[in-house]
Amino acid sequence: MANASIIEVKNLTKMFNKFTAVDDISFDVKKGEIFGLLGPNGAGKSTILRMLSTLARPTKGTATIGGYDIVKDDTEVRTLIGIVSEKMIMYNRLTAKENLWFFGSLFNIPKDVLTKRIDELLELVQLTQWKNAQVGTFSTGMRQRMNVVRALLNMPQVLFLDEPTLGLDPQSSVEIREFIKKLNRENGATVVITTHMMVDADLLCDRIAIIDHGKIEALDTSANLKKIISGADTTIIKLSIPNLSSVLIENLQALKCADAVTQENSTELKILVHGDEAFDNIIDAIRANGGKISSMENLQPTLEDVFLHITGHQVRDSADQKTPNAHRHFGEAPRRVR
């Protein structure tokens, strides 16, 4: 059973009027795996998650979870899954315990089992001493932990996490990441996580699907994805140019050997280059434009570079280009990434 698929997605498509949010995607998630959907806001990853968690109906295509069809057997699917949404699913005027009790009672869990489980879960996220306080008084970190344990009430085999570290301080993000790993390790739960945070994807996920404009552009382990760059005689160079100008950047972008040029700050550039004479070409171009190179280094590829290499734009770029329609349909607040 080690490599059996628990989620099978076939030609899943979701259209909002004429806008195709999810475009004919297929993939499998193995049992016990942490699977990441990486992409900018509006790429369609939340919509994929909503369809898999029975909250939205696919326009075309299908998916099964644990062998159950997400449309026809939605009730069975719901008993198997837990969802942690970007929006906090809890009632501010109810206490931590009351919130868990309410959501737990909707799962037909016997009273004594539920009582015990709520205590265990609150202990797990160190909220026991706050169990009788209204969650409206909680800090963001505490609320996010509540949000996660709520999804665990039914001991789900598949846990869906939609941007679980969004808006969290670095320390809370680490806590949540550790917690997700622990759940996966100890309970054997399969985790499907959407994120636009490269760190999340890199540190957490066994396999990552890179999503852009509703399509899967690449799907592999983090290490293999990075090999796309190092294997394809592509190199990332970081240049420090004190007298950096926009004309220079444009000229560099025009070079054949440069796949992508991104400006890191007022003096630094990151360039994805390929070919044997790439370095020479780049240096020549900078010189020709009167640029001075104060330092130059060769970088290890990151997931961000992979994303750039595959889609031709940065994660944060496309977040700004997000269509107004997408905001409405995904229910995501129009906020800048990072």
Next chain:
Amino acid sequence: MSNMGAKTLLSHSFRIAWKDLTELFRNRLGLVLLILMPLFMMVMVGFIYPSNGTVNNLQVGLVNEDSGFNNITLPSQSFIMGLQQINNQTHMLIITNVSSVADIRDMVQKGDLEGGIIIPSNFSTSIMTGQQGTLIIVSDESNPQISATIQGVLKTVFDEMGTAIAQQKVQALNVTNTLAVVKPFNVQTQGIVSGNPTYFDFIAPGIMAMTVMMSVMTGLPVAISQEKEIGTMDGMMVAPINRLSIILGKTLGQTARGLIQGIIILILAVGLFGVAIQGSILLVFALLLLGVFSFVGLGIVITSFTKDQETAQMLMMTLMFPMMFLSGVFFPIQQMPWYMQDISKILPLTYASDALRRVMVLGAGIPAISTDLIVLIVFGAVMIAIAVPVFRRMMTR
């Protein structure tokens, strides 16, 4: 649906209703408003609406242009004395002496007066020569209601004075009952229940019916769209529960809220405004619940079509106002033009407030309100039959 399924459905509904009510009771400001809203409604509508015959302190100008008959102005003077005498008892008018007709017009235009009485120059002459004495009432046409009231009040006063004068004249004929000769008919009004119902008795049942039914119709879409917006709806939707238990639970919660408000109105009406309940109090509550039932379907349909709270609230306001004014809650339906009456006949609130009024004011039993009951049941059943499939589709978009 199997027995087991129905039991789970109900149990989930109760959990949701309990959750909603817990939230409600922990929201202090919300609770205060919950009590204040019906109180304001009663006080405003009850005190502002002019109840019959209780007009006070109308500003009226008096112009005496009487030139007398051979220097005798007795008729106009006795008229003024009589007018003041009657007014001292009733306090309907505040009489100001004004020098000319033009002044009255000026003062009405400025808003200093609400009307005027003119005694023409030939008043004494006419009376002394055995003719009818003419009095002129000046009215403020910018305010038809006050104008009509002044006319009514003054006509009553003149009528009483005329009767008194006629009685004096008839006395000379040696008649035992002078009033019987002057005014052979005496009209008395008798209600079918004891007591003297006020305007509060008229509006209290209507406001109760309205509050309870509106709480379902308006509360449901707002409560559901709010949960959709903050995201908690997803938490319920990913649970393996029947979608109907969400709407049923929400309805139960809103009904409880509406009934609490209804009871507050009832207590205020009885305790503060002296409304007497003639019929069965159980029937009153049964009617309120039936009113809720008749509105649930409509509330669900509206819920299904509204995406966010703002739209829900705006739609509610649009629907509420015509309902409030066309359902005979504040004004009798019979006062309306025929086409408005036709519209009011298709509004369930009309029947609920009518039935409630009959029970509370007239002490009616079930047979007397059977038409209202049938309309409410049929309306409710039809709306629910429409609403359930619409709601199911909305929930699985």
